[in-house]
Amino acid sequence: MISNPITWPNGARCAVAITFDMDSDSFLHVENPTSADRMIATTSWLRYDQIAVPRIVKMYEKYNIRQTFFVPGWCAERYPDTVKAIMDGGHEIAHHGYLHEHPNSFSANEEEYWFMRGIEALEKMTGVRPRGFRAPMYNFSKHSAELLSREGFLYDSSLMGDDIPYLIESSLGQLVELPVDWSMDDWPQYTHNPDLHYTMPINSPDRAMDVYLAQFEAAWEYGALWLAVWHPFVSGRLARCSRIDKMIQYMLEKGDVWFAPLEEIANYVNDEIAAGRYTPRREPLPFYDGTIPELSILK
Numbered sequence: 001m002i003s004n005p006i007t008w009p010n011g012a013r014c015a016v017a018i019t020f021d022m023d024s025d026s027f028l029h030v031e032n033p034t035s036a037d038r039m040i041a042t043t044s045w046l047r048y049d050q051i052a053v054p055r056i057v058k059m060y061e062k063y064n065i066r067q068t069f070f071v072p073g074w075c076a077e078r079y080p081d082t083v084k085a086i087m088d089g090g091h092e093i094a095h096h097g098y099l100h101e102h103p104n105s106f107s108a109n110e111e112e113y114w115f116m117r118g119i120e121a122l123e124k125m126t127g128v129r130p131r132g133f134r135a136p137m138y139n140f141s142k143h144s145a146e147l148l149s150r151e152g153f154l155y156d157s158s159l160m161g162d163d164i165p166y167l168i169e170s171s172l173g174q175l176v177e178l179p180v181d182w183s184m185d186d187w188p189q190y191t192h193n194p195d196l197h198y199t200m201p202i203n204s205p206d207r208a209m210d211v212y213l214a215q216f217e218a219a220w221e222y223g224a225l226w227l228a229v230w231h232p233f234v235s236g237r238l239a240r241c242s243r244i245d246k247m248i249q250y251m252l253e254k255g256d257v258w259f260a261p262l263e264e265i266a267n268y269v270n271d272e273i274a275a276g277r278y279t280p281r282r283e284p285l286p287f288y289d290g291t292i293p294e295l296s297i298l299k
């Protein structure tokens, strides 16, 4: 099923990364700059991160696993205690914009401004420069790969082009891409919020887990990277978090699973490439400079 499989460490059948994006109410302000202050219930819904993050960190501690949290810089400034709980658990904190703004809606200069603010805020809070990035809402821009390489980033986790790590290339260098997919995001499973114009039937935790675990069984069988993109205020709610706890138990009992933060996985991938043991797929970015020529008749 996978034409160029990677060998995972210590005989593991697959790599598992549960990543949480601690967005809190950052994006509410970006989407509704003049009315977010009146959305009290929705703000409280998003601020549930303060309840969920310590719960998740405690759950990881129980199983002795370290994972990655993507945190917008503004959230680190606004909710330092919550971010401190992540740091105290020994987890990786990675870049997720400053206010959860959309990089592909900006000029290169505007994108750079917010990107650098995100780095500064996280570095100030954690004392460590982030090495990984996930574009808010996966809205990676035509300039993002160059910006990431210029700032010395190791990996990105916003794109969706494979089941295993690959390399993305720009004029300024290459990065490890740790690919995601909407089927591994908790948003389509659980979110319903009229203020966000997002009204969906809410699935039970077992039904959501069916989707995630189908991917896990295939990842285990074929040697893929299983990478969840979840949100504390969504998946950290009581019944859902309890189901995740059982999921981790199940994965550990099944065995030969490598739980690791994304930075560790990206470093491992680079080591395997350097040792000549893995030949990743390479994808130059951006895919297109503008409208494809076949459509020039529309201009």
Ligand code: ZN
Binding pocket: 021, 023, 096, 100, 136, 137
């Ligand atoms: Zn996000």
